[in-house]
Amino acid sequence: MKALIIDDEDLARAVVREHLAAHPDMEVTAECANGFEALKAAAQHQPDLIFLDIQMPKLDGFEVLELLEAEGKRPAVVFVTAYDQHALRAFEAHAVDYLLKPFSRERFDAALAKARALQTAQPPSVPPPATELAAAARQGKPLERIVVKDGPKVTVIHLDRLDWVQAQDDYVLLRTEGKNLLKQQTLANLEAQLDSSRFIRIHRSYVLNLDRLVRVEQDTKEHRDAILRDGTRLPVSRAGYQRLRELWEGA
Amino acid sequence: MHPLLASRARLGAYLLGWAPIALLLTGIARSQGWSWAEAGALALPLCLLAAFLFLSAWFLCRALPLGRTLESLGGHGAAWGMAAVLMGGLWAGLAWLLARLLAWLPGLEALPLRVSIALPVLTGLGILLYLASVALSYLMLAQDRAIEAERRGAELQLLAQESELKALRAQLNPHFLFNSLNSLSALTALDPARAREMCVLLSDFLRRSLGLGERRLVALREELDLARAYLAIEQIRFGARLQLDWRIDPAAEPALLPTLLLQPLVENAIKHGIAALPEGGILSLSTEAVEGHVILRVDNPMDADAPAPQGLGLGLRQVRQRLLGRFGSRARFEAGVQDGVHRVTLVFPLEIEP
Numbered sequence: 304m305k306a307l308i309i310d311d312e313d314l315a316r317a318v319v320r321e322h323l324a325a326h327p328d329m330e331v332t333a334e335c336a337n338g339f340e341a342l343k344a345a346a347q348h349q350p351d352l353i354f355l356d357i358q359m360p361k362l363d364g365f366e367v368l369e370l371l372e373a374e375g376k377r378p379a380v381v382f383v384t385a386y387d388q389h390a391l392r393a394f395e396a397h398a399v400d401y402l403l404k405p406f407s408r409e410r411f412d413a414a415l416a417k418a419r420a421l422q423t424a425q426p427p428s429v430p431p432p433a434t435e436l437a438a439a440a441r442q443g444k445p446l447e448r449i450v451v452k453d454g455p456k457v458t459v460i461h462l463d464r465l466d467w468v469q470a471q472d473d474y475v476l477l478r479t480e481g482k483n484l485l486k487q488q489t490l491a492n493l494e495a496q497l498d499s500s501r502f503i504r505i506h507r508s509y510v511l512n513l514d515r516l517v518r519v520e521q522d523t524k525e526h527r528d529a530i531l532r533d534g535t536r537l538p539v540s541r542a543g544y545q546r547l548r549e550l551w552e553g554a
Numbered sequence: 555m556h557p558l559l560a561s562r563a564r565l566g567a568y569l570l571g572w573a574p575i576a577l578l579l580t581g582i583a584r585s586q587g588w589s590w591a592e593a594g595a596l597a598l599p600l601c602l603l604a605a606f607l608f609l610s611a612w613f614l615c616r617a618l619p620l621g622r623t624l625e626s627l628g629g630h631g632a633a634w635g636m637a638a639v640l641m642g643g644l645w646a647g648l649a650w651l652l653a654r655l656l657a658w659l660p661g662l663e664a665l666p667l668r669v670s671i672a673l674p675v676l677t678g679l680g681i682l683l684y685l686a687s688v689a690l691s692y693l694m695l696a697q698d699r700a701i702e703a704e705r706r707g708a709e710l711q712l713l714a715q716e717s718e719l720k721a722l723r724a725q726l727n728p729h730f731l732f733n734s735l736n737s738l739s740a741l742t743a744l745d746p747a748r749a750r751e752m753c754v755l756l757s758d759f760l761r762r763s764l765g766l767g768e769r770r771l772v773a774l775r776e777e778l779d780l781a782r783a784y785l786a787i788e789q790i791r792f793g794a795r796l797q798l799d800w801r802i803d804p805a806a807e808p809a810l811l812p813t814l815l816l817q818p819l820v821e822n823a824i825k826h827g828i829a830a831l832p833e834g835g836i837l838s839l840s841t842e843a844v845e846g847h848v849i850l851r852v853d854n855p856m857d858a859d860a861p862a863p864q865g866l867g868l869g870l871r872q873v874r875q876r877l878l879g880r881f882g883s884r885a886r887f888e889a890g891v892q893d894g895v896h897r898v899t900l901v902f903p904l905e906i907e908p
Binding site (some may be wrong): 311312313314315317318321336337339358360361385386387403404405406459461463464 | 728729732733735736737738739740741743744790791792793829830831832857859860861864
């Protein structure tokens with residue numbers, strides 16, 4: 304089996320490497336100190352298993368996994384982290400294993416055995432999407448940023464730079480800093496992870512960053528438009544207008 | 555509710571204060587040739603009436619708080635004057651009504667006539683008494699304010715203590731501890747000598763932070779020692795990603811400051827600075843003694859792609875609160891990002907242990 308070790312700390316990678324050395328069938332094809340290196344190495348080596356730290360600079364572990372999924376790859380994953388253990392308990396239900404730093408050899412071997420069993424299981428088990436795991440680990444806190452793969456480029460959108468989102472079939476169009484980016488995700492799925500006090504579903508096809516809204520104009524009896532800071536007009540449905548009013552009246 | 559009506563003891567004392575005025579009124583009446591019966595029958599109820607009628611001054615005073623400057627006095631003076639004339643007149647009018655009522659009693663038939671002659675005097679006296687009542691009300695309001703300020707001060711102090719406790723509890727950051735122990739776990743196989751060094755550093759850090767936690771004030775030197783122990787451990791974890799630049803002014807070292815004030819700044823610099831950057835960077839810490847003050851700075855590079863921090867995080871807010879709680883306006887707290895570098899500056903008076 305080919306394995307990848309992804310952790311921004313040298314010593315943390317060294318522990319995993321040392322434990323893996325006791326398993327002759329495991330080959331460490333690459334060690335990566337950040338998410339971007341991990342994406343490159345994964346494309347190059349097609350690993351069967353990755354050991355993945357969660358808190359890393361630029362891209363966290365969940366985002367790395369999400370981007371791998373976007374490319375149609377989903378290696379078996381063992382999260383290795385000093386992250387809050389309560390947050391990770393939710394993973395057990397998803398048959399995703401995690402090692403809490405520091406861990407014993409026995410615990411490591413057990414995680415490896417579990418990953419192997421999942422890999423060879425018939426029928427193959429379908430792991431939950433990374434966004435779902437990330438949401439579970441956030442324990443109800445809203446999303447702070449979105450990663451998008453735009454050709455070979457990875458863009459991290461911090462949510463205060465996201466203007467609005469438009470549904471386009473199985474994709475969402477994300478409007479940020481004058482650019483449009485496409486991401487394979489449904490609007491409902493994304494909306495559920497956003498802070499509902501900052502992002503409002505103003506229309507069946509639109510979620511708006513409230514900070515960008517200047518006013519709502521009524522064109523005809525049944526038709527309203529949201530006017531944004533940059534002059535953009537987005538349609539506001541009757542239900543969307545109702546949501547906006549509830550927010551204003553509640554404030 | 556009027557403060558004098560809220561407490562029986564206060565009301566009693568207030569009414570007792572009117573007794574000499576009642577006596578004075580009787581004396582004046584007697585000197586004008588009134589009989590004892592006439593003077594007594596009028597003075598007593600009239601004083602009782604005034605006592606309650608003039609309580610209203612308190613509400614006027616509460617609505618017109620005295621400013622720090624004299625500018626408000628013009629407007630306030632007009633209001634007091636008008637209210638005094640109104641209440642004085644009302645009081646004199648009620649005195650006349652009372653006299654008409656009392657005239658039904660035997661021996662008091664002459665009372666209405668006597669009162670109508672004395673009406674100007676009564677009105678004047680009413681005005682003076684009302685103005686005295688205004689002065690008394692302002693005194694009471696000032697006293698209430700002083701009590702309120704004292705209560706709020708105590709509350710703030712309690713709050714500061716609580717946040718202090720919270721800061722101390724947050725001290726043993728589990729993420730830091732577990733990551734350090736994981737580094738230690740790696741080193742035991744890789745480099746036993748460094749593993750031992752790491753054990754000693756970790757113990758040193760824990761011992762220092764536990765020891766400091768029991769004190770309210772500490773010399774800057776000890777805070778720097780703790781930061782040094784902490785950063786030595788982080789340097790093992792982060793390797794070449796963490797570079798340190800210390801510029802310590804020995805003259806500032808004995809300065810006293812609230813315990814564990816520096817530690818959150820250093821932890822923040824690691825968490826939001828070094829750890830968030832793949833290539834890491836330089837954490838600089840400088841202290842300087844200038845004209846009786848200590849200037850303490852912690853700088854760290856920031857991820858240029860991350861959004862600028864909106865306001866202060868909890869850690870920095872607590873540091874500011876504790877610094878200002880100790881030194882008040884003699885201290886300054888600044889935090890901000892410039893050219894990709896996050897800088898926190900503390901300025902506080904250089905005070906040393908007596």
